[in-house]
Amino acid sequence: MWYLQHKRDLPWRNTKDPYRIWLSEIMLQQTRVAQGLPYYERFLKAFPTIKELATTSEDKILKLWQGLGYYSRARNLYATANYIWNERNGKFPSNYKELLTLKGVGDYTASAIASICYDEKQAVVDGNVYRVLSRVFGISTPINSTAGIKEFKSLAQLLIDGRQPGTYNQAIMEFGARHCTPQNPDCGSCIFSDRCIALKKDMVGQLPVKIKKLKIKKRYFNYIVILSEEGKTVLKQRTKKGIWQQLYEFPLVETEAEVDEIELKEIQTFNEVSEGYNIESLVLYNEASVVHKLSHQHLYTRFWIATLSEENQKNGNRIENEIPIARVRDYAVPVLIENFISDFSVFKI
């Protein structure tokens, strides 16, 4: 069989422990194996069992998750670990249907855990499976339409080997990831070349079909990097809906367009931010905006260094959310902020 010859030796392939499988599957949602692998190793070391994961803090989990993206996965991971540890005596649900009720666990993840850990016959349908099935069977139904999702799930469910469902699922995904690749698949040496409809019809490059409707929004961020003479700065946690929920960042002034210093000081949010401080000087750190690209937003970002006058500490004013500069690296921050911290000499300790 193709899988046995080509499978990669991945750490979660040597276990049926639902905790480890669950952790790996959550991490690999919309994430390449190569990107998720180091995170998986670090998580397993820090949290060997669900007990350690459930009894730590959300901040610690987010810090370890930093850079992997889709941070709701980390928050749901923590919520689910707590639920399982506290409400279920640390015992995972042991079938597909119950797994589906867990936060952050959808059809794919529930099928993966159920098939791998409990030998339940549930077919996974991830990006790899969509690609392989759409090509081999020549299916043009958009994979992200309601009809497509149903059609591919039932087809996969027909094909799955009931004796080794977990192995079957991992094999078809591995085949999609390693052989039936999105670009330039090696159809010449493919084990399905005799029956692949897409190959016969010369449609490999056009399958799978996907409806796409991504509008990219431009946003303009101005981060106010506060520096007090005591060697402290200010970080705030993002608590609102939207990107980077629960992560930390410098006080943010969002504007409708790029602004200069005069314009920035007229912005309401800037005045709210600076109200508690006595800003002595405000210096633009990067003339050219850093463009941080998310899949759905482009963030044009400038950092402003705000040095506080001595009065702040003489008066003993307590500054909200202030932290020693040496502790900045303890906080979970977006990559955009992490890059700045790494670049800014004051933070290099």
Next chain:
DNA sequence: AAGGCGGGGCG
């Protein structure tokens, strides 16, 4: 049914 949610790697 549609939109929001990260970051990185590849051609």
Next chain:
DNA sequence: CGCCCAGCCTT
């Protein structure tokens, strides 16, 4: 540059 990645949740 655009595309896609072991998807899920909210509206």
